[in-house]
Amino acid sequence: MGRVRMGVLGCADIAWRRMLPALAAHPAVEVVAVGSRDGAKAAAFAERFGGEPVTGYEAVLGRSDVDAVYVPLPPALNAGWTRRALEADKHVLCEKPLTGSARQASELWDLARARDRALFENYMFLCHPQHQVVDALLAAGRIGQLRSLNAEFTIPGKPSDDIRHRRDLDGGALTGVGGYPLRTALRHLGPGLGVAGAHLTSDPRTGVDTGGAALLTAPGGAVAQLGFGLEHAYRGRYELTGSRGRILVPRAYTPPADHTAVIHLEHDGSHEELLVPPHDQFRSVVTAFVEGIRSGAPSPLTGGALVEQARLAEEVRAVALRGR
Numbered sequence: 001m002g003r004v005r006m007g008v009l010g011c012a013d014i015a016w017r018r019m020l021p022a023l024a025a026h027p028a029v030e031v032v033a034v035g036s037r038d039g040a041k042a043a044a045f046a047e048r049f050g051g052e053p054v055t056g057y058e059a060v061l062g063r064s065d066v067d068a069v070y071v072p073l074p075p076a077l078n079a080g081w082t083r084r085a086l087e088a089d090k091h092v093l094c095e096k097p098l099t100g101s102a103r104q105a106s107e108l109w110d111l112a113r114a115r116d117r118a119l120f121e122n123y124m125f126l127c128h129p130q131h132q133v134v135d136a137l138l139a140a141g142r143i144g145q146l147r148s149l150n151a152e153f154t155i156p157g158k159p160s161d162d163i164r165h166r167r168d169l170d171g172g173a174l175t176g177v178g179g180y181p182l183r184t185a186l187r188h189l190g191p192g193l194g195v196a197g198a199h200l201t202s203d204p205r206t207g208v209d210t211g212g213a214a215l216l217t218a219p220g221g222a223v224a225q226l227g228f229g230l231e232h233a234y235r236g237r238y239e240l241t242g243s244r245g246r247i248l249v250p251r252a253y254t255p256p257a258d259h260t261a262v263i264h265l266e267h268d269g270s271h272e273e274l275l276v277p278p279h280d281q282f283r284s285v286v287t288a289f290v291e292g293i294r295s296g297a298p299s300p301l302t303g304g305a306l307v308e309q310a311r312l313a314e315e316v317r318a319v320a321l322r323g324r
């Protein structure tokens with residue numbers, strides 16, 4: 001089977017640091033075109049990762065030698081370019097968030113299915129096997145009945161010109177990092193989650209939210225407390241509390257490829273640490289995407305979860321109390 005020929009729409013920081021190294025190194029992928037609004041930037045990326053530098057995104061979509069595209073654009077642009085890519089019959093690996101609108105997510109998912117194209121949203125942490133270790137502990141009843149989930153993703157402040165400070169590009173903490181704790185709740189408690197309450201803190205200078213919290217309820221009665229922030233000390237963890245114990249995943253979202261993950265299990269008065277061997281979750285995303293293209297293999301990065309994810313983000317925004 002031939003390699004998947006990839007194009008890139010936008011020379012983003014995340015593309016440079018994480019996804020293009022993973023795409024360029026993957027044996028089932030060939031990077032054939034790198035698009036940017038700025039030809040010099042495209043040339044610098046193409047020099048490092050291969051492929052032809054292309055000025056403009058439309059020109060990448062117009063190429064017959066591109067089977068699939070990676071879309072790492074500001075949140076406000078991801079959905080629009082994903083739509084254009086699907087309409088050009090390209091498979092799409094889109095950065096998170098694909099969209100903050102359930103209706104738009106549903107339309108894009110329907111379009112992808114109608115055109116028989118893969119559509120993946122890059123919540124890459126879902127590809128790390130440490131979460132399957134958590135699944136196994138839950139299924140074995142090691143913490144009893146699941147009562148609550150607590151998840152937080154907070155990152156230190158970015159420079160003032162960062163897209164996360166731009167209201168017109170849908171910047172802010174909910175779109176930038178809030179999707180991770182939401183997705184964690186969806187993964188371990190969903191589907192059918194309700195949003196009981198939320199708070200967003202706004203920066204009056206930029207008009208974007210710099211942090212927030214949400215309270216979710218699951219049909220079975222469990223609750224989720226979620227936190228996210230853009231000008232906070234780093235933290236990317238979650239904890240599940242059951243009737244007889246707790247599971248803590250301290251490095252849930254950005255474990256480096258050489259990191260041995262540690263899962264803490266407390267139950268019936270004892271404490272255990274389970275080690276998960278180092279794993280490159282960005283490489284796993286690429287493998288999952290290729291398998292999705294070739295055989296429609298299921299993946300947590302695609303399917304109805306795209307719509308549920310957008311619905312939750314939309315509801316959090318709709319019910320949130322605002323503060324400064």
Ligand SMILES: NC(=O)c1ccc[n+]([C@@H]2O[C@H](COP(=O)([O-])OP(=O)(O)OC[C@H]3O[C@@H](n4cnc5c(N)ncnc54)[C@H](OP(=O)(O)O)[C@@H]3O)[C@@H](O)[C@H]2O)c1
Pocket residue numbers: 009010011012013014015035036037038041072073074075077078095096097122123124163169175176
């Ligand atoms: N999955 C992950 O681990 C992860 C991590 C970080 C970020 N992300 C997501 O990846 C996306 C990019 O984030 P980033 O931090 O890499 O941002 P970034 O470096 O600012 O990249 C965004 C790119 O979008 C393009 N762009 C098109 N129109 C633009 C406009 N009006 N203003 C600014 N840029 C514009 C630019 O590419 P050209 O100039 O080349 O056209 C720019 O390089 C976001 O959706 C973010 O949520 C995902």
